[in-house]
Amino acid sequence: MNTSSSPSVDLPSVGTVEAQYFTCCEPANELVLKSGLKLGPITLAYETYGQLNEDKSNAILICHTLTSDAHAAGFHPGDKKPGWWEGMIGPGKAFDTNKYFVLSSNVLGSCKGSTGPASINPSTNKPYGLSLPFITIEDMVAAQKKLADHLGIRKFFSIAGGSMGGLQALIWAVHYPEAIHSAILIATNYRHTAQQIALHEVGRQAIMSDSDWQNGDYYGKTIPAKGLALARMIGHITYMSDKSMDEKFGRKLIGKEKLGYDFSHDFEVENYLKYRASNFVQRFDANSYLYISKALDYFDLAEDGELTDKFKKTLAHFLVISFTSDWLYPSYQSKELVRALKANDLDVSDCEINSTYGHDAFLVEIESQSKLVKHFLNRLQKEKSHGPSPNPSI
């Protein structure tokens, strides 16, 4: 993902924030995973911005992507770089922390403070590695539900996310209909397609082909850096668009007057991929990449029937946003989802934003996205106070 997005407007930040941790599900009360296996205890890292009101009705849950974390806004002490959705979360912003209590939760399986393959297995005192049970998106959401219960939040005013974050919001709407007033689904879909699976599979094979991977048992030894870097390079290409790569790099050469006629890097785009990949390798665990990418590929809301039937108990209001140049989660997939929601007479606002940024657009197109989110949340606020308007569509 492009994490260079800066707030498009001169609105203040939530300022200094820090990670919090929630641990639950001791062995006697383990989390039963979709696979049937049990996991406990588990820890989730999370951050909060804004104040929870007295009746705990102003909470918004932010869900993140494959390789992101709970640090969605503000600055960690000493850091110059804000959270990954700084432009969207803060006083006066789309997720307005003057009004809302914003909760951002890291997912189960990650390496960013939550229980994942790099965590210590309390029964062996060694990192889990591949002995960690398989995690699904549904399991990530089940763990988030435990966190919400712990915080006393019975119903989120909204749950929002882009990419994998949108899948989590969708699962909330289907599995916990009473616990979610609205869902904001951005650049997402309802099942992983063959192309999405294939792109992930190459990344996984790159990691598992790295001789340093050692069947996932590399902690304390050499990490499978080459494989993880390749996985990230593929990822980066899918997060951008043909157009955005052309605008950003074109055929610009790096540090050379002319082509080198050898196998060193010639083009800026080559160096960019290398740079981003080497950064990523320092901050992310290869096994978490395997777990979470496979969780994404397993995701299929219609796996045992018709998609439209899945929303029979769903109560949430929906805002569905897609981007014209997103070829990883193309707009037609959002539209299929919208059709299924509307077939259930649910309140759905949908918009395809014109953007050249590809899948990364949800991190970059702050202004147009903010307008839609603000309007959607304001309308729902008004309706909560005064009843629904005759024409809810935006």
Add this chain to the structure above:
Amino acid sequence: MNTSSSPSVDLPSVGTVEAQYFTCCEPANELVLKSGLKLGPITLAYETYGQLNEDKSNAILICHTLTSDAHAAGFHPGDKKPGWWEGMIGPGKAFDTNKYFVLSSNVLGSCKGSTGPASINPSTNKPYGLSLPFITIEDMVAAQKKLADHLGIRKFFSIAGGSMGGLQALIWAVHYPEAIHSAILIATNYRHTAQQIALHEVGRQAIMSDSDWQNGDYYGKTIPAKGLALARMIGHITYMSDKSMDEKFGRKLIGKEKLGYDFSHDFEVENYLKYRASNFVQRFDANSYLYISKALDYFDLAEDGELTDKFKKTLAHFLVISFTSDWLYPSYQSKELVRALKANDLDVSDCEINSTYGHDAFLVEIESQSKLVKHFLNRLQKEKSHGPSPNPSI
């Protein structure tokens, strides 16, 4: 590339064919490459189908893709699988061997019988490896020109190719205007874009990250099979489309009643990529993949000026074909090329074929493609006999 394309019509094959070899450019008369380095002797593998007429005016040159070879039609003795463009080349087919002498030439840098990194360097009696000078598309074409001279073909009636084959045909039209009557450019462009470079670069990094690669000096030892397999997997994804992958695989499971909840393969698409990659590793050389993919990335017809200026001396008639679902060489790139050709008052017929097969369409959409090619060649034949028609567009 999808090589499963079979002839769409019940037309006969050219039958049994065999590779031929042309060697030229002894040290005293080496080929001067675009880099300024010299290379010689060089060998090109080629095949021919049909008969060269007396005045040698009925020759059509077929140019191939990144990983293909000279075996475009017919069957090698004992083989059940025909050449890669069997549906297009043969008696009564688009490239009608009853009328034309079809020459299919393997490219310099390949591992399919022509001089490439796996070839023996006569001055060391060891494989070149990375000591082979860098090869460009222009160099491939310069070597083909030597082959044409050797065969006494002063002017090709047509030069045709898809993907990298189209780039070669384009270079012929620009560098040897007197030697080409017409060019058929399919699923191609006039310069490699940042996205195309990026996709190749991941493949190259996969090969060069493989500890068996050994800086290209692996001949007679373990080949960098894992890296080359990864490069091929990425390639395969780019040759298909989201839609064709969905139609062919969807979320179909392989050999399993249900998801495995582990990191083994679950989906048919995963197994397909693995299968195709392991086939490829047996038939292709990793260093050739580096050389030829980099040659593609270096390709930029407009590198030192305006594209339109490049065609000032060009005389050829053009047929330019693209496919709606080809995201590797999207139609807009063909259209840019068409505009530049037309700006030079050249005779250009262009068509975007509606297809779901992605970049592979030029290997699969035999019927619609044949219709266009036949019409184009027939018109040019007639014009040669009777002068141009008032409205040459098809």
